[in-house]
Amino acid sequence: MDLDGFHPAVASWFRGQFPAATEVQHRAWRAIGAGSHTLISAPTGSGKTLAAFLGVIDTLVKRGLEGGLADETRILYVSPLKALSNDINKNLQAPLAGIRDKLLESGLPDVRIRALVRTGDTTQSERAKMRRQSPHILVTTPESLYILLTSESGRRMLATVETVIVDEIHALAGNKRGAHLAVSLERLAALCERPPTRVGVSATTRPMEAMVEFLVGIDRSPCQVIDQGHVRHWDLRLELPSSPLEAIMSNEVWVEIYDRLAALAADHRTTIVFVNTRRLAERVARHLADRCGEDQVTSHHGSLSREHRLKAEERLKAGKLKVLVATASLELGIDIGEVDLVCQLGSPRGIARLLQRVGRSGHGVNRVPKGRLVPLSRDELVECAALLDAVARGELDAVALCRKPLDVLSQQIVAEVSMREWEVDALFDLIIRSAPFRELSRNVYLDVLKMLANGFTTQRGRRGAYLHHDRVNGRLRPRRAARLTAVTNGGTIPDQFDYDVTLVPGELFVGTLNEDFAFESMPGDIFQLGNTSYRILKVHSGKVFVEDARGLPPTIPFWFGEAPGRSDELSAAVSRLRREVDEALADEVPADEVPADEAPGSQAPGSQEGGSQTPGSDSTAIARVAKRLVGDHSLPPVAAEQLCEYLASARAALGGLPTAERIVIERFFDEAGDTHIVVHSPYGSRLNRAWGLALRKRFCRRFNFELQAAALEDTIVISLGVVHSFPLEEVVRYLAQATVADVLTQAVLDAPIFPGRWRWNASVALAVRRFRNGKRAPAHFQRTDAEDLLATVFPDQLACAENLAGEREIPDHPLVAQTLQDCLRGVMDIDGLAELLGRIEAGEVEVACRELTSPSPLAQEVLSAKPYAFLDDAPAEERRTLAIQSRRHLTVEQAADLGRLDPEAIQRVRSEAWPDFRDEDELHDALVVLGFMAPPEPGETADVMLERLVADGRASRFRMSGDGWVWISAERLAELEMAVEDGRTDPRIEALECDVETPEAALRELIRSRMEGLGPVTAAELGRPLGLNDRDVASALMALEAEGFAMRGRFSEPAAQSPPVGQSQSPADIESPSRSTSTTRSASPAEPAEEWCDRRLLARIHRYTLKRLRSEIEPVSIAVYQRFLFRWQGLGRERRQGGEALAAVIGELQGLALQAAAWEREILPARLTDYSPVEMDELAVSGRITWYRPMTRQQWIQAAENGPQRGRGTVANSPI
The missing domain is CATH 1.10.10 (Arc Repressor Mutant, subunit A)
Incomplete structure (x- = not known):
């Protein structure tokens, strides 16, 4: 059906409003007119709303002209947001009124089609009116549809529905609200005499097959798919602050972002700034209001009252509001008028989410949406660049249906x-x-x-x-x-126990506050909500009573919620961009120009060498790669340069960039001597949460120690204690594809996420009631009820840990199964993790390990992660990651040094660890501490002291079979005799009693003692003095590693090796005992042999290495700094002159508060030649500068209470 098939009045109205129908409208009208289920997928601004509505409105008009319209609901419109429902209702009034006018112009009878809204905001009087006279078009939400289907009056109203329109279907299909709606639609179909025709509308929908299945259900007539795609021309660009991005945004950089947003808003008529949290929305709104004007900026999010949100939308649509700072509350297809620009602050974590938000601008046929993406960290810079690349490629997130909740x-x-x-x-x-x-x-x-x-x-x-x-x-x-x-108690939206904010006098509802924020607040505190400051009067019974604070400086409230995880498609785009940069950096230095020992992949996992000559690590190569990104991805040059510098330094530190095909695991020490493991896994936070939580459980089972862990989109951090030591390569083998689901299930039961999800599910299942006797149940009642219910259904979950034997047995109960399902496949991605582990086991995914002296650049963000990333219940102030110190910016050369220990630091620690003895008592102590000494180790000066010890029976030579012998003390002789067979003392001494009972334990303790004084040493070096075989030494070392005492790796430079014990050495060679214990490596110089080191000594080596790196950046002297200040302030011999010079000096000093006379007599004359007050007056009158008299906080409060007073805090451009 096209316009010719419509009633003339309907067609006439449409032609008077639009030049022509779009392709999607023609196709949709034909499909809906034929009575077919229809799914419409088309870009934003292509006329989808009229495509869905106009055909059925035409049917109502014809029916009304033929015999009149009965008071029956024929069209049901369902939207995911109340604001969208209100918006659709408003937009329906214009075509309905216009069509009535056309009918009157044609002399035809009036056909009055009523459209009403039924949501949670609908008043009781409006609901009563609706019951008395049913609307022809009912606009509602999934929750209100459910309520109507569960009431007699609602069922009578819905029994006559012929067409159901589900808008923004992609926003519902993937969650429980969608599953809830799907059952409601089936209930509606069973209620109606004839199942209604279903029409789905969405701008961003993939895959189409799943969306069709969700819309029409199973075993129904075919569905016509009107797929115009989502691809259109977009004006998308990155916006970066002037200062380089970091892992954490400083206040100075935030100021630059606010200034840039204000400048962008000034260049456009209306601007929407999208953010990811309500707290950030309030914060950004306040700072933009300071720059753009209080009446030009406001916020829009779900914790604001309906009246505030509607007023904000109307002001924006009328052009009376310049900037609206919003969360996802404005993400969907609400008509908010002519929006010129959309700014997205931070990554939206999804391709479809970005397109939906930017689609709020240029909302119309043949218009170009304009958006600016502002990353807030270096990882977000990479993610946003990948996001723009995915949009350019026409990619889109896939929606997975929520199954069987x-x-x-x-x-x-x-x-x-x-x-x-x-x-x-x-x-x-x-x-x-x-x-x-x-x-x-x-x-x-x-x-x-x-x-x-x-x-x-x-x-x-x-x-x-x-x-x-x-x-x-x-x-x-x-x-x-x-x-x-x-x-x-219906619906699936979880109860967050927010407190209502009530303005007095008048009892006006203005919004909600988080329960914790309200509980911690005191009367007199001032906070901001909706860009308005309120003073708390009292907090009582779930309500916060407030009064207008008259603009006094507020605190910004916080709310708790769940941030959306990054979509799989965007994670793949991030991995693709990393791979592209990695290959581009590698291509900058041809393979034949890279030495074999510096080529990527030449190092064994855990190697400390390499990286200083990473291919493409020089600034010229980075500049060339950045230029390629500018051309290939249309990135701003400054963004491409920062991105390449960041990834190049990460590549130098890690030996390669983590991608979907390569996982990198790094380990480093903190300032307290503890170690941390960071897994670089760019698969998104859902998979990383699952992996981190399962790894944490495995570590707990192995070491009997609860660990702290956190997970972000690209990284996992696990903070270890002093007792954890193991080969880094073993981390990926801790979990197996076949058993990871069981491990993660047990981990989830111990995680904070399970009780919260249990309460939510119990509430949705009506096992815990949120409302009783017409009133909302208090939060503590709901929590107590949920806990009592859990104790009944799953007693082991609340049982004392001391009474549990082994793993918790999961009961076969629907709510327990659903809670685990939500945790494992909702919050986390157990299926994706199992698939990844299978690929690792099959060798399809490479795993590289790196031992570093300091965190790599890619690890910085997860080390400073917010509490939402934590996988345990330790608070932020108790995180072990607080002990980590690292540099904010690393060049490629500096990053390459992270993988190499300082040889001087190793030698220094060896010298410090080896005992320094001055008499026979101290030498005896050294023999006891070290277990034994090889002949050269005491040194020639110790011969007399050794003979005295032998004469006293406190020490002796211990001879093995063959020619080998060592010095041994009486205290350690029993251990040595158990560890070494066929040995004897010469001269014979009596062995003292020892605590060890087996030869294995004796050898372990002897090796432990030797390692305490040697520093990094190989297994062969440890076993050679006693003639031990490698197998026995390796067994002892692995036992020490399991205790957390020893750590293995490749720590020393090949060139720093000393001659083996037994070769002739000059006295000069025996300056340090540690040198004499070294031995020739079995591996080639390019690949050092594996070494072992006392964990405490290795931590000291790392600390000395970092100290040496930090010492390379020395502060300048006071005199040099003072000379710089004189030059910077223009107080040198050469001073500036003229009006422009005066303007420049004022620009440098702006914001400084001094007496007016001081400016005229001292400050400006000292910086300018022949300064004249006339020049200052000219700048002030011209408007180039203004002067301002500052006030104290008390003066601000008095001014707010008493109103503005002349001469106080005024801003002027008149002469001083």
Whole structure:
């Protein structure tokens, strides 16, 4: 159907408003007119709303002209947001009124089509009016549709629906709200005499097959897909502050961002700034209001009142608001008028999310959306660059349907059965017709029915029993409280226990505050909400009573929520960009010009060498790669340069950039001597959370120690203690594809995420009621009820850990299964982790390991992660990562040094560790501490002292079979005799009693003692003095490693090796005992042999290496700094002159508060030649400068209370 098939009045109105119908409108009108289910996917601004609505409106017009319209609802429109529902209703009024005008102009009878909104914001009077006279078009949300289906009046209204339009379908299909809506649509179809035609609308939808399945359900007539794609011309660019980005944004850089946003807003009529959190929305709104004007900026998010949000939308649409700072509350297709620019502050974490937000600008046919992406860290810079590349390639996030949420199923079963009696089989058939529940097994369905019929027996009595299950006749009937509970506790949006903010006098609701923020606040505190300052009067019964603070400086409140994880498609784009830069940097130095020992991959995992000559590490190569990125990805030159410098330094430190095909694991010491492991895994936070939590569990089981861990989109950090030592390569072998699900399940049970998800699911399943007796249940009541319920269903979860034997046994209960499902496959990605581990086991993913002296550049962000990234319950102030110190910026050459220990530091530690003895008592102590000494080690000066010890029976020579012998003390002789067979002392001395009982333990303690004085040493060096075989030494070393005492790696430079013990050495060669214990490596100089080192000594080596690196940046002297200040302030011999020079001096000193006379007599004459006050007056009158009289805080408060006073805090451009 095209316009010619419409009624003339409808066609005339459309032609008067638009030049022509779009292709998507023509195709949609034909499909809907034919009565077919239809899915419309087209770019933003292509006329999708009229494509879905106009055809059915035309049908209503024709029907009204033929015989009049009955008071029956024919069209049901469902949107995911209340704001979008209100917006659609407003936009419907214009075509409905216009069509009525055309009918009147044509002399035809009036056809009045009523469209009303039914959401949670609808007043009781409006609802009563709706019940008396049903609208022809009903606009609602999934939650309100559910309530209507669970009430007699609502079902009467919905029984006549012929067409259902689901807008922004992609925003619902992948979550529980979508599963909830899918069942509601099936309930609606069963209610109506003829199942309604379903129309889905979305601008960004993939894959189409899943969206069709979600829209129409199973076993229905075919669905016509109108797929115009999402690709269109976009004006997208990166915006960076003047200062380089870092892992943490400093206040100075934030000021630059605010200034840039204000400048962008000044160049456009209306601007929307999207942020990812409500706290940031309030913060940005306040700073932009200081720059753009209080009445020109406001915020828009879900914790603000409906009235504030609607007023903000109307002001923006009318052009009365210049900047609107919003969260996802404005992300979907709300018509907010002519928006010229959209700025996204921080990465949106998804391709579709960016397109939706930027699509708020240029919202119209043949218009170009304009967006600016502002990264807030170096990792976000890489992510945003990859995001723009993905948009340019036409890529889009795939939406995965939420499958079989049993808490949603429970709620919908109670709601539907509460309205009428059902057969068990018939209700099952209805449910599995919805796409999310198509795979629901009958056994699980019966388990849910059993739960709803039997309820839960707790210490507070029986609860949660809402159905009578007649198992004899296979029928379901409601209990008395079923309908009321289903209506008052319906929906899937979790309760965050926010406090209502009420303005007095008048009891005006202005928004909500987080429970913790409200609980910690005191009367008199001032906070900001909706860009307005409020003073707290009292906090009582879930409400915060406030008064207007009249603009006094506020604090910014905080809210807790779940940040969206990065989509898999965007993670793949990040990996692709990293791979491209990695290969480009490698190509800058041809392979034949790179020495073999410096080529990528030539080092064994854990090697300390390499990196200083990383291919492409020089600044010229970085500049060339940056130039390629500018050309290939249309990045701004400054962004490309920062990106390349960041990734090049990371590549130099890690030996290669982490990608989807290469995982890099690094380990380093902190200032306290503890170690930290960072896994560079660019698969997104959902997979990394799963991997980090499972690794944490495995570490806990192995070392019996609870570890701290955190996970971000590209990294995982695990903070270890002093008892953890193991080969770094073993980390990836701690988990296996076959068993990772079981390990992660047990880890989730111990994680803070499980209790919260349990409460949410229990609330959705109606097992814990959020409302009682018409009032909201207090937060502590809900938490207590959820805990009591968990104790009944899953007692091991709350049991004392001392009473648990082995792993917790998971009960076969629907709510427990659903909670684990939400944790493992909602918050985390267990399936993706299992697949990754399988690829690692198959060798498809490379794993590289690096031992570093300091964190690599790519590790900086996770080390300073916010609490939402933590995988344990330790607070931010107790994180072990606080002991890590690292430089904010690293050049490529500096980053390459992170993988190499300072040879001088190694020698220094060896010298410090070796005992320094001055008499025979100290030499005896050295023999006891070191276990034994090889003949050259005491040195020639110790011969007399040794003979005295032998004469006293305190020491002797211990001869092995053959010619070898060592010095041994009586205290350690028993251990040596157990460890070495066929040995004897010469002369014979009596062995003292020791604590060890087995030869293995004796050898372990002897090697432990030797390592305490040697520093980095190979296994061969440790075993050679006693003639031990490598197997026995390796076994002892691995036992020490398991204790956390020893660490292995390649620490020393090949050139620093000393001659082996036994070769002739001059006295000069025996300056340091540690040199004499070295031995020739079995490996080539290009690949040093594996060494072992006492953990404490290795930490000291790392500390000395860092100290040497830091000493390379020495502060200048006071005299040099003073001379610089004189030059900087223009107080040198050469001074400036003229009006322009005066303007430059004032620009350097602006913001400095001094007496007016001081400016005229001292400050300016000292910096300018022949300064004249007339020049200052000219600059002031011309408007180039202004002067300002500052006030104290007390003066600000008095001014706010008393109103502005003349001469106080005024800003002027008149002469001083």
